[in-house]
Amino acid sequence: IRDARNADKLTLEQLAEKCECSSKHIGDVERGTVSASWPLAVKIGKALNTGVDYYLADTSDQYFDIQIDVEISNILKDCDMETRMAIRDTARRIAEYGKKIQAKNK
DSSP: OOOHHHHHTOOOOHHHHHHSHHHHHHHHHHHHHSOOOOOHHHHHHHHHSOTTTTHHSHHHHHHHEEEHHHHHHHHHHHHHHHHHHHHHHHHHHHHHHHHHHHHHOO
């Protein structure tokens, strides 16, 4: 949680406000001294644009996949709609090219 919060440049207090709980409780959850309730976990996921699965990933591959999604989301947050659409179209073309390369290598 701390990594995602820091990536979003949020303080404990700001995250706590978004989650409608105390900053002490968020800090305790981050440190693992208490567990988050399911409703709080959902609020944290929404507040950090990660989803609950981000915190439940049980392998480094899952974590890495989720981290990439978070990074891309954070990049897009600061872009206007035209730029976001251009990035989407470019990403789509790159993905299609990657699939063709993978198919040739099989």
